[in-house]
Amino acid sequence: MRIGDAAAAAGTTPRALRFYEERGLLPPPRRTATGQRDYGPEEVARVRVIRELLALGLTVEDLRSVVDRIGLLVENPQRQCGRPDSEAPGSGVVDRRIAALDAEIDRLSRLRAGLALRAAGRP
Numbered sequence: 676m677r678i679g680d681a682a683a684a685a686g687t688t689p690r691a692l693r694f695y696e697e698r699g700l701l702p703p704p705r706r707t708a709t710g711q712r713d714y715g716p717e718e719v720a721r722v723r724v725i726r727e728l729l730a731l732g733l734t735v736e737d738l739r740s741v742v743d744r745i746g747l748l749v750e751n752p753q754r755q756c757g758r759p760d761s762e763a764p765g766s767g768v769v770d771r772r773i774a775a776l777d778a779e780i781d782r783l784s785r786l787r788a789g790l791a792l793r794a795a796g797r798p
Contacts, residue, residue: 681714685722692722698735699742700725717749724748732776737768 678689685692692714695701701721705713724745728738738745748754792798 676714676719678712678714681712681719681722684719685726687722687726695722695725698739700735700738700745720749721745724752733768733772737772741768 676684678692682689682692692701692712696703701718704718705715707713725738728745728748729735
């Protein structure tokens with residue numbers, strides 16, 4: 676299927692598919708005789724997994740560090756993302772992202788508390 680159809684099937688845009696390809700998250704697709712990108716169901720499934728992981732708070736750089744393992748989630752979407760084996764490539768990506776999110780939540784909570792005090796007239 677052409678890029679527009681593949682993007683629609685994956686719930687994204689053609690621009691996003693090109694971006695994922697440029698960043699190495701999506702392998703270059705087959706090309707038609709006229710040079711147009713030709714995507715199959717495997718690529719659409721991979722884009723769906725990429726979008727889900729990005730929506731969960733991982734970054735493109737996080738995914739690039741574990742790009743070789745994205746296919747495992749395509750094959751088995753219920754697969755656990757974290758691994759207890761700290762020597763495994765990419766281990767700790769999820770833990771680091773959770774720690775970064777926790778730090779940001781803490782920072783925002785302090786900001787909120789300070790703003791609420793200020794709004795209540797207390798310094």
